[in-house]
Amino acid sequence: MAPAQEWTFDGFDGRRAARCWVRGTPRYVALLCHGYGEHIGRYEYVAHTLTGHGAAVYGLDHVGHGKSAGERVLITDFELVVDDLHLLADRARADHPGLPVVLIGHSMGGLIAARYAQRHGSELAALVLSGPVLGRWDAVTQLLSLPEIPDTPIDVDTLSRDPDVGRAYAADPLVWHGKFQRRTLEAMAAALETINAGGDLGELPTLWIHGAEDLLVPVDGSREGVERIRGSRFSQQIFPGARHEVFNEENRDEVLSTVTRFIDGVLG
Template structure:
């Protein structure tokens, strides 16, 4: 499958300029996808996902959150996730303005899954379907543990926890746009607050797919599954992958994962 290069795009979010990408399909698009990346990373790590979606007919959008990648802001500082949901809304509405007749699917990974779940609660009218990959939902014991410390321990994300594919971890470790330091207290507190907000935000009314690796050591599956059970749509679906780690889109069975995602999309688009 040939790689489709992205087009740089800009969004003026709550704190300033957000830089992102748009990928166009080789033929006229039949649907839209908006990708929402995870903590400490950037949208450029989703080239593989964009390639699969564009070759299925999607025009794909995504931007780097404030404090992430090429966007403005103090690195990985998030004081209120509702503001990141507001930023995402600007991108979703831009996609609808540029392709007003196409259905839109929201795809969020990890922290991006938390943002996507909240967006789906707040703006169901703008979405045809939502996909949550290894989402931070429900209970995340690491957050509770870190908040007990007067000084947050300097424990960055281990590249080996991302995927069984060693190349993924090595590329992550070399990536200068990735944050390789510890979590920051304001961000931890914002995570805790948003988890409560989503847990209490009501069930999703948009068809939603929850996908999770069963050997996810960053966002353990049990806590995320608990959160999914609190908000799952009546026509929602859950899929888990034995032995898969956190980044299921970059796992050794990535083709299976993207096949499952696209099969779900085709049911609703």
Template sequence: MIEPTATTVPGRHGELAVQTWSGRAPGWIALIAHGHGEHSGRYQWVAEQLVAARAVVCAPDHVGHGHSPGERVLIEDAEDFVADLESVREHITKEYPDLPVVVIGHSLGGMLAVRYAQHYQPYMAALVLSAPVLGTWHVLDLLGCDDIPHTPIDPSSLSRDPRVGHEYAEDPLVWHGPFKRTTLLAVDSCLRAINSGPALRVPTLWLHGEDDELVPEADTRTGINQIRGTEFHEHIYPGARHELFLETNAEGVLNDVVTFVGRELNT
């Protein structure tokens, strides 16, 4: 096991908790944006695979998530979270100034990664999206309710590996409460901004599970079609659920990521 280094980076609304994994002779930086309600610690195995592929892996806990301060899972403006990712990129590239940066976003972190790319494409070498929230998202239908109901995630919807759901349910750093109206409004606003924003010029890899119930592939595709650039690749995995990096075929998924990155960086 590779032990991460923990540090803090100033963000828009307080110090961000950041974990970094590294090995010998790194050749690139993987900046990970995690999903709603989770935290960077859930990416330990992913980080180890990427370090084996010569990455320095840097993963912040978004404000209100994991070990970062702030009201839990509250997003007032997604642009603040995007700015925080840039602060983390600036932090890690001071230590590794000559390494190209690949941004990897999962779920709601995929939405943030796309918005980040629309703002900061010159600083990126590539973009990887795992089950990103783009286009339309059924969860936003909750905004039609007078009171946002508590609709807990079914742990079995995360992965075909039952251990993943069990660990998620028992993780004290994971948010198990309801969505917040302010957060959903911020997500809706961000999706609208993405749809009207520039196309992706950076090489992009989109990964999605065919049986993803939390972020259905068909809904994401409506957003992808709005912004996809000329260098765009996708893998839709039959039978796979939402957390592709923790799925029963996770090794194959990570191999697809590493192959894509290696091709784009010529490593």
């Protein structure tokens, strides 16, 4: 496996931790965008698969996540998170000039990736949305309606049918195990409205993948958002029995093969 190179850069309000995985002579760049409460270090297997497929893989810890600066899991404006991701993309393009760029976002990272594509789609060769927070996420509405956000951690059993995934998540010190920040939920609700009104993705090739048994980000709510932004080159794959983290599911290799076949179809 290609060893990860780690570094930091200046984000919109502090230092951001980033890493890349590169092996041999890559034929494209893959940007990974992680979800709420986690960090890019949880994507080692995804990076291993993609580097074997010919990618130079880049990712960062979002503000308030993982090794990056900021109050834990506090995001007040997702437009600024997109700005940080764009800085990472600039670094990747400088390292590998001329290579096509594929953006892959999971969960909250799917929200960030979708907004990135609306703003910077001309710089992308393709977009992959995995269990994306798009369209309607009832959990945000329900939590914001409460006078106090409950201190209820994510049920690790909703992540994957593989129990080792839940155990590793629960033991990971870089994963946030506390409650949501109200301001983060408000920013997420605002970002959903912005994306819903932001227009479709035109001719940007887009793949939507989702677990059919995803209880954290249910398929139906995401479908509403995907239908609003999908362009003319769109495909989808809903995996029966799979839960939220399809890249960490029992059939992860099938999921990643779906992604790499899609990329091959785009790049030729």
